[in-house]
Amino acid sequence: PMSESASSAKKDREGDGPEYNYLFKYIIVGDAGVGKSCILLQFTMGRFRAEHDMTIGVEFGHRFVEIDGQTIKLQIWDTAGQEAFRSITRAYYRGATGALLVYDITRRASFDRLAEWLVDARQNAQPNMVIMLIGNKSDLERREVSYEEGAWFARQNGLFFLETSAKTGQNVGSAFMDTANQIYENLQAGMF
Ligand code: GDP
Ligand code: MG
Secondary structure, rough: OOOHHHHOOOOOOOOOOOOOEEEEEEEEEEEOOOOOOHHHHHHHOOOOOOOOOHHHOOOOEEEEEEOOOOOEEEEEEEEOOHHHHOOOOOOOOOEEEEEEEEEEEEHHHHHHHHHHHHHHHHHHOOOOOOEEEEEEEEOOOOOOOOOOHHHHHHHOOOEEEEEEEEOOOOHHHHHHHHHHHHHHHHHHOOOO
């Protein structure tokens, strides 16, 4: 049976807001400061905030996308500070069909912690959740993690992989869309 978030709910029951064929829930995880909130803001609003401002920590965002002639609402949950505990609650993962696991290519420590984030995800998420590994801040020169290291970690763990910049917007759309396309494929294959 389909999970609630991947259901084929034809339209918003309340009658307000645009109609959609599918609702995909995404969550964004990773260490504090890697750029999760900026990625969400860039994807949903097309904006970037340079200052480190905790108030940009919008907890939710959404955007409508089209796949295969279907309208899909991507509902995105930001961690908004909970990453300090590094153990996200089961409720946060409930119904999520996509996850963006983010590290900062200029901060090795955020890359070294990926394994812990993966354990957390594997323990709490549904089995076929699609995980996109993201090496963010690709616009910066001072890099501590090579592209190859990111790609290798992704390959070892069966994750998709992209380097992004929430600042320039590079690959941000692709990160969400590649994930959505895979979720859609899994859905057609009856995996949710
Ligand atoms: P979060 O704690 O993971 O939500 O991280 P934030 O989204 O709050 O970003 C942390 C800091 O990194 C902020 O000062 C952002 O302006 C900065 N930042 C985020 N993404 C990028 C990026 O792609 N490039 C650059 N240069 N800075 C970024
Ligand atoms: Mg944040």
